[in-house]
Amino acid sequence: MPTANKFSVSRYAPERGPMARLTARDSVLRRLDWPILLSSLALSFLGALLVWSATRNRTTLNQGDPYYFLARHALNTGIGLVLMIGTIWLGHRTLRGAVPVLYGLSLVLILAVLTPLGATINGAHAWIVIGGGFSLQPSEFVKITIILVMAMLLATRVDAGDLAHPDHRTVVKSLCLAAAPMGIVMLMPDLGSVMVMVVIVLGVLLASGASNRWVIGLLASGVGGAVLIWQLGVLDEYQINRFAAFANPELDPAGVGYNTNQARIAIGSGGLTGSGLFKGSQTTGQFVPEQQTDFVFTVAGEELGFVGAGLILVLLGVILWRACVIARETTELYGTIVCAGIIAWFAFQSFENIGMTLGIMPVAGLPLPFVSYGGSSMFAVWIAVGLLQSIKVQRPLSA
């Protein structure tokens, strides 16, 4: 009965006042996935503290204001919340209709990065400077666009009941649409984001029910592509060095291996309960570079210890677990695919980010969702939370 799903249950309910509507048993508030929302808020709050601790002494960055990054992180979280509410309000189904527009907009934005409008930060030419201290990293939003565009293509005929699984033509089409923005991001070169996008595509394909051959084929071509990139020497020296430092952390501890070494010292020195917020010597001494963004997890490790760093893992685990439940329980394939894409995105990005600070993954410039400082990343993950909520809210009550 797919047609019944186009109408929300409240349409048929008698008119109620706004307060009553919010508190009613079938209200949006009641149906929100609160574990996801609270975990995301908790992570953002922790992130604010950690970013604050990491930047309060970095006078060259914070322009003399120790609260500069704290305030910006809070502001970003606020904007993120608004974006989430907007996404819920619009609903993932409405966005389905807007996918072509979003896709076009994304392409324009990432192409703009390659023009003189773009700026290079940490070796990746991935930013658009807006002015007033704000800059935009379009590749963060491209992740959402890829999820939505693929979900739309792969789910349409299945949700319509025409097919049990997406056919090969649809899969090829969706892969082509995903490949275009990925190719551009690769040119920046923002290899970290490309890696995440490849994993997202994998997750999406997996959840879409596409033939096993596609999944295995994509895995193989991912590995092959990596080998090819290495062999062709497309990588910049800094990227090769990151891998070299990962393979051998003792290599040149003052240079290439410095980041990973200092990160590991910071985390390891935290012990069970950490040195206490603002009291980590590695953090206050600014021994770990990029500590408010890519290496924010080291602040947690050092100052909050195993307890605090473990809490971040638990909160991420809650979000991912709830997302998995939503993915399984939603009735339409479109929602399931969107959930799966978000799961793949959050899981891999977190694993890569934390893994690199722990020395089990090579260094790649990826933010830790909710925790790392950075507007674009924050907005994107909150939009993703909005999508998850929307899927949950608009799913018929199982009761």
Place this chain on the structure above:
Amino acid sequence: MTNVPETGRTSRVQIRLVIMQVLVFSMLITLGGRLWFLQIRNGAEYYHEAKSNHVQRVVQPAVRGSILDARGVPLADNETRLVVSASRTALMKMKDKGKGVMTRLAGVLDMTPKEVMDKVRLCDSQTPKPCWNGSPYQPIPVTLEATTQQALQLRERPEEYPGITAEPTAVRRYPAPGGARTAQVLGYLSPVTDDEIQKAKDTDSPHLRSDQVGRSGIERTYDRQLRGKAQVTSYEVDNLGRVMGQTKSDPGVAGSTLVTSIDARVQAVAEFELQQAMKVVRNETDNITGRKYEADSGAVVVMEARTGRIVAMASQPDYDPNTWVGGISGADYAKLTSKSSNYPLLNRGIQGMAPAGSIFKVVSASAAVRAGYKFNDKYNCSSSYSLGGRSFANFESKGHGPITLGEALKFSCNTVFYALGHKEWQRDGGLSPKKDAHDWFYRTAREFGLGSETGIDLPNEVKGRIPDRQWKQSFWAANKNSWCKQGKRGGTYVEQIAYESCLEGNQLKAYDSINFAIGQGDVLVTPIQMATAYSAISNGGTLYNPTVGKAVISPDGKHVEMVAPQSHGRLPISAQTIADLDKGLRTVVEPGGTAAWRFGGWPQDKIPMHAKTGTAQVYGKQTTSWLATYTKDFTIVMTISQGGTGSGASGPAVRNLYNAIYGLTMDGKQDLKRALLPAPETKLPRINPDGSIDSPEIRPYVPPSPEELEPPALAGPPPTRHD
């Protein structure tokens, strides 16, 4: 897995979602496990690493203790100099590796840029001196002699000279009071190496990177006491080294003062007279080789006979120890370690080895007595002693007829000892030795302390060599291959010797024992060994470990730790034999004795002088001069390599030394006011309540004028050979 059939969802998607969930959670568990491994399992290790990361130690080196002579005259102390140093770490961080800064610095200091860069480079096996062999993290001194003007120039514009500091610093100084350099005895300092830091890490006196450590001499032996403890302040710093707080401060302790038994005045005389004696014999012709004497090196040791304390110890060639201060220059280092300068770093008092020659005869006489020969029996002093067709002569080829062992010492008669040595060799079984052979001569030599270290408180003392049967055997085993290769029957002298050595070099031959009896052949002794042995004869038989250090005084003067004289044994002879030897040695300076012509006018009744001359033959070289002497208080042993005869080359110098010590003129008149040290110094210098020690005035040594050296009328002409 919750299957929801009413969605019409295929199980493929549901299964895949579950797979995804499993993958996601295994990733999270991996992270958690790794987090546990780093934080809980290895947490302590990283904690320490983080600690050392952010703590910078600033070291204020302790002022090194002074080295004083017995009266308090500083032999080594410190002076404040303007030291310009460069921080290598700061320079290496610059784009041009500090070239620009060093070039500008060279301009200020009137040096060439290369000189500055050479000082700052690190030593390794390929880098010639000058180079820095200390820690690369410690400021490296570029010059110790900056003028105030230069220091001001550097300090006024710090932005132009990043990493360069100009600070007043305590720098070691060797003032050579009264001309007493005491170079090899004092030793020198150089920066501590990484190896030494590692080694001393867990001891009670760990090194700091900034430490200078004693490399030789008493600077090395008493390094721990002299070094003190540096003040270390730990600062918490950030990644750019900016100080964020002070964590702790270890207060420093200045180094202790070392009072030595050296008397700077006597030392100055010893150094001067040794050098003078060598200068004089270089103008004399050796009538064996027909060349002027080389006098390539020499040593003199003045020892307190009753304690083993060293009053003076000079070694030639010598050097100025100040050349080491602040890092030695390449040219200076090459000079000090080259063959052409004949290695002035060696302290020949403890590191110079030569056959003992006739000063060994006290050992042989003692051995004979131990073997059962009576000291006062008569032994034939023939003009030569023949053995298997070979004739071993007295040097003067002069016989004295039947004489006692005492007289054999007086005349230095070789043939008496040849015969005794040969007879004992036969009694021990000759070429096929008995199992319980007495080996009296070799055993006695060893028990006189020869062939082993005396235990003096100076590093790297050498053992010398007593060529007994065991030594013969092991020496032959080590060398027979090359001997057998080189040896040729009926070839040149060298080839013939090698040939014979190859065949039976492991045997102790009859001529070995004959040579040994007069301190010739393979025997090697050091001046300090002979001084220790002769002191033992003087003091009634105690072999003292010679000492230079006398007392260690804490910086506040409250704690005084004496270095007590220690004995390492007694002479293996009876008091009677010692008395007999003493009497015999006394006659050596009396009419007819081999040193009599050098001791004309000596007040033998007031200050009995004992002596033994020696002229040791060294294959391929001119003879080594030995003169061993003692009074009741002092022992003086002097040697000059390739210097001729014992009394001839060393006699005047030793006599002048005694004259200066006792305040004597050549005709034996004593003026106690002029006497430098009429009796050994038993007291320590006076320590002021504040811990300082006053230094008495010291006048340089004025050598006696030629008129003063006129020998008194009694002295006869020198014998043709003064062995």
